[in-house]
Amino acid sequence: MQQRENNKSETSTSKGKPTELMQAKALNRLLWPVRKYVIGGCLLALVGSAVGLAPYIAIAEIARMIYSLEEVSRQSIWSWVAVGICGATLRLVFLFFSSQLGHTADAEILYNIRVRLVQRLGAIPLGWFRQNGSGAIKKVMTTDLEEMHQLIAHALREMIGALTVVLVGVSYLWTVNSLMTLLSISVLSVMYISFKIAMRSATTHMNRLLVAEGKISASAVEYADGITVVKTFGVGGRLLARFDAAIKEYAKAMQVWVSETKYSSAIARLFASEATLLGVIVIAGILLINRGILPVAEFLPFLIVGIGLPTSLVPAVHGSQGLRKGRLSASNIENILTQDIIPEGNYPKDPEEYAVAFHNVSFGYSNQQYAVQDISFRCPQGTVTALVGPSGSGKSTLAHLIPRFYDVGKGNITIGGIDIRQMTSEKLLGSMSLVFQDVVLLRDTVRENIRVANPKASEQDIISAAKAAYIHEVIKRLPQGYDTVLGTASSGLSGGERQRLTIARAILSNAPIVVLDEATASLDPDNEILVQLALSSLVKNKTVIMIAHRLYTVTNADQIIVLQTGKIVEHGTHQQLLNNRSLYFSMWQAQQIK
Numbered sequence: 001m002q003q004r005e006n007n008k009s010e011t012s013t014s015k016g017k018p019t020e021l022m023q024a025k026a027l028n029r030l031l032w033p034v035r036k037y038v039i040g041g042c043l044l045a046l047v048g049s050a051v052g053l054a055p056y057i058a059i060a061e062i063a064r065m066i067y068s069l070e071e072v073s074r075q076s077i078w079s080w081v082a083v084g085i086c087g088a089t090l091r092l093v094f095l096f097f098s099s100q101l102g103h104t105a106d107a108e109i110l111y112n113i114r115v116r117l118v119q120r121l122g123a124i125p126l127g128w129f130r131q132n133g134s135g136a137i138k139k140v141m142t143t144d145l146e147e148m149h150q151l152i153a154h155a156l157r158e159m160i161g162a163l164t165v166v167l168v169g170v171s172y173l174w175t176v177n178s179l180m181t182l183l184s185i186s187v188l189s190v191m192y193i194s195f196k197i198a199m200r201s202a203t204t205h206m207n208r209l210l211v212a213e214g215k216i217s218a219s220a221v222e223y224a225d226g227i228t229v230v231k232t233f234g235v236g237g238r239l240l241a242r243f244d245a246a247i248k249e250y251a252k253a254m255q256v257w258v259s260e261t262k263y264s265s266a267i268a269r270l271f272a273s274e275a276t277l278l279g280v281i282v283i284a285g286i287l288l289i290n291r292g293i294l295p296v297a298e299f300l301p302f303l304i305v306g307i308g309l310p311t312s313l314v315p316a317v318h319g320s321q322g323l324r325k326g327r328l329s330a331s332n333i334e335n336i337l338t339q340d341i342i343p344e345g346n347y348p349k350d351p352e353e354y355a356v357a358f359h360n361v362s363f364g365y366s367n368q369q370y371a372v373q374d375i376s377f378r379c380p381q382g383t384v385t386a387l388v389g390p391s392g393s394g395k396s397t398l399a400h401l402i403p404r405f406y407d408v409g410k411g412n413i414t415i416g417g418i419d420i421r422q423m424t425s426e427k428l429l430g431s432m433s434l435v436f437q438d439v440v441l442l443r444d445t446v447r448e449n450i451r452v453a454n455p456k457a458s459e460q461d462i463i464s465a466a467k468a469a470y471i472h473e474v475i476k477r478l479p480q481g482y483d484t485v486l487g488t489a490s491s492g493l494s495g496g497e498r499q500r501l502t503i504a505r506a507i508l509s510n511a512p513i514v515v516l517d518e519a520t521a522s523l524d525p526d527n528e529i530l531v532q533l534a535l536s537s538l539v540k541n542k543t544v545i546m547i548a549h550r551l552y553t554v555t556n557a558d559q560i561i562v563l564q565t566g567k568i569v570e571h572g573t574h575q576q577l578l579n580n581r582s583l584y585f586s587m588w589q590a591q592q593i594k
């Protein structure tokens with residue numbers, strides 16, 4: 001835990017872009033739990049690739065024996081044949097187990113990371129999601145995890161295998177003829193240098209491309225999320241501007257990269273081909289043979305083993321790109337895994353009753369100004385408190401502070417006298433039903449959509465909740481009744497029906513506190529009556545804090561808190577406030593005219 005906290009400052013992109021070293025450390029930390037598999041997989045890839053050269057070396061050695069002037073024993077030829085066959089077989093065996101270990105590490109660590117991500121996302125304050133958007137989260141959960149998969153299951157082992165082939169191949173050739181080996185190494189070095197030149201600014205360009213790619217995927221998700229607005233108001237062009245800008249940024253980054261490296265990469269491609277090495281080896285070999293410096297027998301291994309070496313450079317380069325992408329992804333993933341979560345008290349307390357009270361609460365979304373300031377009021381257990389006021393006066397902000405979507409800046413909120421920060425989040429959220437305007441339905445059956453509030457509920461409990469929320473008859477009419485699968489957007493239910501479904505959920509949870517945002521403004525009269533009836537089943541005997549937009553819905557509330565620009569300006573019952581002839585009175589009058 002301590003180590004995790006220390007790592008936080010190293011990885012948090014909010015405190016500046018992570019350096020390559022930070023990214024490498026993040027990767028190391030993420031892979032630590034499966035290090036045995038990763039190291040084992042890489043070692044097996046190393047051994048498998050090394051023994052995989054045996055057939056080529058065996059053929060080269062046999063050719064050397066045949067072309068040497070000494071007499072060839074059949075037994076040595078057969079020994080080399082055996083070495084070749086063993087090498088080829090062992091290569092398959094080692095690479096098979098290397099792949100197994102790579103995929104085991106991949107499956108285990110990705111499962112572990114996914115679970116940790118989901119747990120962390122569940123504990124991060126709501127404000128973080130608003131700032132980062134769903135696109136950024138989607139990128140980490142899909143693209144970054146995919147990059148990690150590519151790295152652990154493929155790139156790392158392929159890169160090590162390719163480098164081993166080059167090292168073992170060159171070492172063998174050195175034992176055959178050092179002069180020709182030096183020549184081959186020079187050609188391989190020229191290839192490597194030209195690759196390096198071609199890739200010299202690859203890190204910068206690759207990072208720019210990855211950032212642009214992230215923006216494309218983030219804006220695509222946001223576009224999809226806002227598709228209803230796009231279709232309704234035909235504002236696709238405006239909403240797509242960000243998407244368009246991200247695509248242009250990507251295209252520009254690609255263009256700059258291509259134009260900067262077009263000559264060097266053409267040269268690299270030319271040098272990195274087997275034909276180039278073959279040409280150099282053949283010409284140099286013939287010249288040296290003609291001058292009697294190089295025996296023919298020593299020339300052959302360079303044709304058989306040497307010319308295969310450039311092909312290994314390509315997976316090595318691709319592997320190093322995979323490593324770079326994997327490092328960046330690991331750092332993105334760790335950035336989420338180390339985000340601040342809502343802190344919980346060391347000695348959690350449970351309230352014995354469910355009165356909710358605000359004590360001099362101030363809160364601001366940014367440091368500059370408070371959205372609500374110096375708020376104090378008490379909602380006794382089992383009473384209804386309405387929050388009213390003009391748009392932007394702070395009603396939703398107060399409602400969001402109760403379940404700790406955000407933490408108060410000053411003051412405190414208590415439930416039954418206990419500061420909500422001293423309650424476990426499980427207990428805190430378990431003590432309240434939240435019915436907000438943005439109705440969220442899961443892509444699951446109607447039954448599970450209701451049961452989510454209380455996983456232990458029986459079928460009978462679910463049906464009773466649906467009946468109390470006046471939605472049972474509607475559910476019965478759905479094609480598969482309670483087994484009908486709902487979509488988040490296209491559930492086949494009307495707005496009012498969706499709201500009643502969430503009210504059924506809240507009824508099933510039977511929590512002693514209800515925080516609700518009255519949201520009947522857009523409903524037709526029939527639906528509105530049904531939603532009001534459902535709400536009256538929900539709020540019976542509960543401590544209710546309700547945001548009210550239409551004042552006639554709260555005339556019976558035990559108390560009404562009137563807010564203006566984040567402060568309480570009036571407080572009382574409907575009648576008392578009318579008698580005040582102040583802000584509430586004028587709001588009431590304005591709504592009567594409508």
Ligand SMILES: Nc1ncnc2c1ncn2[C@@H]1O[C@H](COP(=O)(O)OP(=O)(O)OP(=O)(O)O)[C@@H](O)[C@H]1O
Pocket residue numbers: 130365366371389390391392393394395396397398
């Ligand atoms: N996520 C946010 N980030 C920054 N400022 C916010 C955020 N949400 C609300 N605000 C600001 O906080 C203030 C109070 O907003 P709040 O949503 O609580 O008002 P409200 O009374 O619920 O309004 P409405 O009736 O229109 O929903 C406003 O100035 C608003 O602009």
